[in-house]
Amino acid sequence: MILTYLIGILMGGGLLALLLGQWNKSLPKWIALGTVSIGFMLLVSFWIDQSHGVNIFLSETWMAEYRHDWIPAFGISFHLALDGLSLLLLVLTFFLGILAVLCSWNEVKERVGFYHFNLLWILAGISGVFIAMDLFLFYFFWEVMLIPMYFLIGIWGSEKREYAAYKFFIFTQASGLLMLLAILGIYFIHGSNTGNYTFNYFELLGTTISPDTAFWLMLGFMIAFVVKLPLVPFHSWLPDAHSEAPTAGSLILAGLLLKTGAYGILRFVLPLFPEAAQSVASWAMLLGVIGIIYGAILAYSQTDLKRLIAYTSVSHMGFVILGIFAFNELALQGVIMQLVTHAISTGALFIMAGMLKERLHTRDVRLMGGLWTQMPQMGGTAMLLAMASLGLPGLGNFIAEFLILLGAFKANVWLTVLATCGLIFSAIYSLWLIQQVFLGPKKTPDSVQDFSWREIILMASLILSIIWLGLYPQPVINTARPMINKLEKLFVNQSTNNKHVNNLHSTICIEHASSTASFSNTIKLV
Template sequence: MILIWMLCILLAGGILCWLAAQRQPLLARWIALITVSADLLIACWLFPVYQAFPDNSSWFINYQANWIPALGVSFHVALDGFSHILLLLTYFLGILAVLCSWKEVRERTGFYFFNLLWTLAGISGVFIAMDLFLFYFCWEIMLIPMFLLIILWGDVRRHYAAYKFFLFTQAGSLLMLLAILALYFIHGQQTGNYTFDYFALLQTALTPSTAMWTMLGFLIAFVIKLPAVPFHNWLPDAHGEAPTAGSLLLAGLLLKTGAYGIIRFVLPIFPQAAADIAPWMILIGVAGIIYGALLAFSQTDLKRLIAYTSVSHMGFVLVGVFSFSSIAMQGVVMQILTHGLSTGALFLMAGMLKERLHTRDITKMGGLWTSMPRLGGMAILLTMASAGLPALGNFIAEFFILLGTFSNNPVLSIIATLGLILSAVYSLRMMQKVFMGPLISTVPVVDLSARELIILTALSISIVVLGLFPQPVIDTVHHLSTIHPLLHE
């Protein structure tokens, strides 16, 4: 029941933060930090357990208990290597989200950390739920506290951004709910067993037209969250107005739930329908790579610039998943990890600059390297990672994706390569506008504090380690090559 304990720790920690802050606001911060750290330690402890498992290509934790037996709903959670890596990412970024909020959040501290921890609990539930009703339940739990984080602690246009985020995501969620119910009833009519269990629904026989329509219900929900063009419109506003920790969780984790959903549900349950729509999805992915990069180059708002880089980088995920190549799939998992780390770090950097300069406009920055050499040094490493330079994790991810895609679709893979060039262009423009040239701002600024330096150093080391030693991640997710019958080496 260790997975249930991990969820309960976060849920109980959130409630404790809310109650403790009524007497001592500082206590809520420490409770949040200890809570997420405890889950990270448990997830790290599970790593050698997984390595010692006789067959590390299967589910090494699988727990199921009745929840609503009359409807075929169970509390079914399970963990394989892919889910385990995503849990490690969730709790690592969760700790950094708590740390970066340490001094930024001064109002309703307890309720803030309650929402932060419940968002992490919802994300964790999404990564381990093996009952589709439970999966949908966690998907919705993840949405509501993030909506509150944006609307209560966001920037000037936070109401507009929060409602836009909610409506886009909720529209996709309703389509997914209809698709889940369709699977539930079709499977029940075929077998007489009405259940939401993932492993049972994998055996459901669907006609081609039914499979396509049902798959689209899942797929649209996941590409909205990813987000893919043309469903990306909510992302820049949500990122631009969210508090720093909210942007970190959005970029590092919430977008990854869309990628996870496609890999875990769309490909295994609807293999033929996924194969039929694959060329179109690769085309949409390539369009997102180019379009997101061009829009990133044109931005003057630092957080919106970084948000559009996410649209571009998530295009690589879509291309890799639907290329049906095991090498590209390994690259997709690396992209999920490295994008969460590098783009999350860039949002933290943007929040630190906003806190000091009270603006996100890069035309009002410039020459900051002189007064902030430590942040400037970190920023150049992070922009190099975003641009996909060798020896950093992003390079491994995008190289694997392009290599795997080239054998299936060489033309689109070559076009997608332009995204690497464009990412270098907008990354260098960002560095030049913010840190190079003459000093523009008259506001006195101080360099990174010890807390901020620890946060960015942890992220920077992680990116370098993934770039130099990607094999442990690749070994852990090697079993993903079995999720689709058309997947090839």
């Protein structure tokens, strides 16, 4: 039931904000903050309950489930379920949701009610995507998050907002429709095989599909997910959407929307089409590596602060693809860490860009400089975030990228070597960014204010979580483990040419790796 409540409060809160926004300008903010915080607390208490529970190491991966008939004529049900992966991403959604409300506290001045309505409905759509276990319902939520996002970019964005909103919508909608075709394809294949026409994920899991068909259906799903992720040839919507969106929009885009793509691959593409996924694995890894390097190079050559951060997302998401298609536990754990840590670190950078824009009224890096003297707090924070982004040990991103590279090394040595070069590039652009904005001669004549209390709280929560993830990632790893193990088993059983990977061995490995990492971090910090 908690699952329906979560979506219910978000949607209800959105409607309430819309209605009350007609009378009072500040009420919608408080409603939005209230609903998201309630959801967050519910989730965290649920998480704590679960982790104290008995069965986190056992085979039972599903922690909560809710099912109700929706359109019985088609075998469509309102079916939600939660496992470790979904739980992590949901917690992330609500955490970033709170921050999104807070960071637009003063930025949005007109149509406050409608703004918060959109914000909450995007979050509802994203939460729905993370827990929907009915393919139709999944597609439904997948689209539900698009329209409010379109409005968010299109109404409250900056100068070129209409173009960006268009591009975002058409890219994602087109790819989504292809996924709908694939969903219908698997629905009818399963139906004609078994006589049971259903969109239920668990029943569709074992569908036998001829390899050719499976390949095309897999591509249908894959295209929707890699556009969202984005993988390199499909990334061109991302810089525009990110840079034109309002701060909260960029935060949600980078922090959550991109994650839905990775989630979709993990949840649907791999389990539904294991053989087909394996057949494209090397291509996907190659594209991932190209993404890492290409994104980093483009990030270095940007002058627009938000575009720069947007391209770093492209680069970081390349790691995600690389890790997913390495098909082993290390890499997959790394992928999940990467999803969480990238959301936090990049989200924080976007918030920072929003704050800078509020103060300087520009996003052009060339017009900034020497801000550290005026804003030491912001400078220090930015430094730490840039370090996180370049993968400094002690911060969450290091754990993520390290695990991915470890895992990918087992699958493909040369691509991993290339991907590792990406780390060097990321050091270059991160340091360049800090140098341009905060160091060097001062370019802005008038004085600017440092953090306000609201901003300190915002940034402190982000920084604390990124450090926590860097020093003690074990809770995240434990929570995701049952689901990861299941996925890995699928591929260990599948692959005949791969060496048999011992489950226990890799488990030990991961604990070893993370403890080594945290140990070495502690030393460095000391």
